[in-house]
Every structure is written in structure tokens, then in C-alpha cells.
Amino acid sequence: MQEILDRNRPFAKLGNTADYIPELAYADPDQIGLTIASPDGKITSVGDCETPFTLQSISKVINLLVAVLDNGPDQVFSKVGMESSGEPFNSVSELESKPENRPLNPLINAGAIAVSSMIHGNNVEEQYERVCQFISGIIGRDNLEYDEKVFQSEILTGDRNRSLAYFMKSTGVIDTNVEKALELYFRLCSIKVTCSDLAKIGLFLSTGGRSQGQVVHKNLPRAVKISLSIMLTAGMYNESGETLLRSGIPAKSGVSGGILAAPPHEMGIGIIGPAINGKGNSVAGLKILEDISSKYRLHIFDK
Numbered sequence: 001m002q003e004i005l006d007r008n009r010p011f012a013k014l015g016n017t018a019d020y021i022p023e024l025a026y027a028d029p030d031q032i033g034l035t036i037a038s039p040d041g042k043i044t045s046v047g048d049c050e051t052p053f054t055l056q057s058i059s060k061v062i063n064l065l066v067a068v069l070d071n072g073p074d075q076v077f078s079k080v081g082m083e084s085s086g087e088p089f090n091s092v093s094e095l096e097s098k099p100e101n102r103p104l105n106p107l108i109n110a111g112a113i114a115v116s117s118m119i120h121g122n123n124v125e126e127q128y129e130r131v132c133q134f135i136s137g138i139i140g141r142d143n144l145e146y147d148e149k150v151f152q153s154e155i156l157t158g159d160r161n162r163s164l165a166y167f168m169k170s171t172g173v174i175d176t177n178v179e180k181a182l183e184l185y186f187r188l189c190s191i192k193v194t195c196s197d198l199a200k201i202g203l204f205l206s207t208g209g210r211s212q213g214q215v216v217h218k219n220l221p222r223a224v225k226i227s228l229s230i231m232l233t234a235g236m237y238n239e240s241g242e243t244l245l246r247s248g249i250p251a252k253s254g255v256s257g258g259i260l261a262a263p264p265h266e267m268g269i270g271i272i273g274p275a276i277n278g279k280g281n282s283v284a285g286l287k288i289l290e291d292i293s294s295k296y297r298l299h300i301f302d303k
């Protein structure tokens, strides 16, 4: 693992920290960390895995799981599609051109905002707490919090997301209060995690939704299967096809530079590298994922 990390460290120089969310620009572009969680419970980390970062779009996977458990897949996918995307993650034109204006999938911004709005709860606080409890149950710590500065930064500058959300309200995809839906979405994107948290979530997904060997909700295996399928085809936005070719692992990126990966039945992987490329994916992180895939023969078509 150390060798893979060191070999790929220089790739960070080819990327930049996200600056469209101003607060994210302060991250250290040279931070690189990697954690693997094995099915026997062993957690192995190399590099800078202590510094927390915000979940950003990785939260979209969790939100999808909770929304599917809350509403059932039929209801969720009556509002949001399940296709992969050739457009940037915050594309407006794509949303406008789709039949019934349904977002293409739950992992692009429009789809994720719509999915968040379907999470049960009487108010944003309750919805947020339910998602946090879900994550806490997986990672085994209940002191989760969100980064207030990143959250405020997104609230202040998130007009592209706001326009996606208001458009979806106008077409009936969102049928709750738009500002509340956005507040929840931004809060969930701002939850602070570490590489080992991501690796534990990855392990949970790769084992079909088990925590300590137990399936904690009878509908989880189905919800996990749905999430992994969409991560495989759309988890890296308009770089998902190339990532599928190179790594072949269900994975989800975030603009803070995190990558969550879940090779089925194998392990959970958490990676951080805040220097991202133009498609919003960690440059060194993608390289590390590819090397791990080849080292441990994790490509789904290697089997």
C-alpha cells in the first residue's frame, strides 16, 4: 500500500483543490491517504489519513440508501433515473432535455438533491440526524458533525444547485420546500469523515450491507445492490466509463478529493487526495484506485 501511495503522490501536482466552493480551496493539495478495511475487521492506513475532509458527493450514496429504505426503489426511481452521464455533474441542459425532466441518476447533483428531499423526517434536523445515525451505525462512532464553514460556503455560492432544485420543483420532481431540500443536501455534503470512515462504508457496501456480519435492515441487500450498480456506472460522473475500464470497482468521488470504493465481497477502500481534475475526481486518487485494483485483482471482470 505504501508503495502504491508513494508512486502516485506526484499525480497530485496535475490537479487543483476545488475552488467553486471557496472553503474547499484551503485544503492541502498534497494530502494523500489510503485506508483498506478487510472483511476480518482489519483496518490498514498509509499516508495522511488523520486530517478529516468533507463527504461532498460521497454522501449521495448514503442518501440513496436511506431514501430507498424509506420509500422503496419504485418510488425513488419514479422521480430519478438510473442511467450514467456524459455531462458535467451540475449540468442544467441535461436536466432540461430529459423525458419528464427526471435527473439522469441519483449521483449527479440534480438526482442527489431530489433523493435527499425524499429522506423521511419532519424537518431538516430530523432528516439530517437519521442519515448521521445510519452512517454512525456503519463506521462505529456517533460523534459525526458537519463542517460549518464548508456548509456556509456552499449555501452562499451554491446557485447552480439552487437553479437545478428550483427547476425540479417546477416540473414536480421535487415536491417539498426547495430551500429546505438544499439545506439538507449541503449539510450532508459537509459531513466530516476520514479515510478509515470511507473504508468502513466501502466494506459495508461490498459485503451487501452487513455491519459486524449482520444485515441490519431486511431491505438493505437490495438497496446496496442498487447503489453499487449506480456507483459502477455513474460514480465518477463523466469519467465513470474510463474508471470502469481502468479499475472496474464500484466507487464514488467527491470534490473534496475523497473516493469511496467497494469491490464486491473483497474489502472497503477509502482514499483522499484533494487535488482534483476538471471532472471533479481526485487525480492521484484515481491512479491509486487503479493500482490497487490491479495489485489485488479487484476489477469485476478479472474474476
Ligand SMILES: NC(=O)CC[C@H](N)C(=O)O
Pocket (backbone or CB within 6 Å): 056, 057, 058, 089, 090, 109, 154, 161, 186, 189, 253, 254, 255, 256, 280
Ligand atoms: N462533485 C461533488 O462532490 C459536488 C458536491 C458539492 N457539494 C456540490 O454540490 O457542488
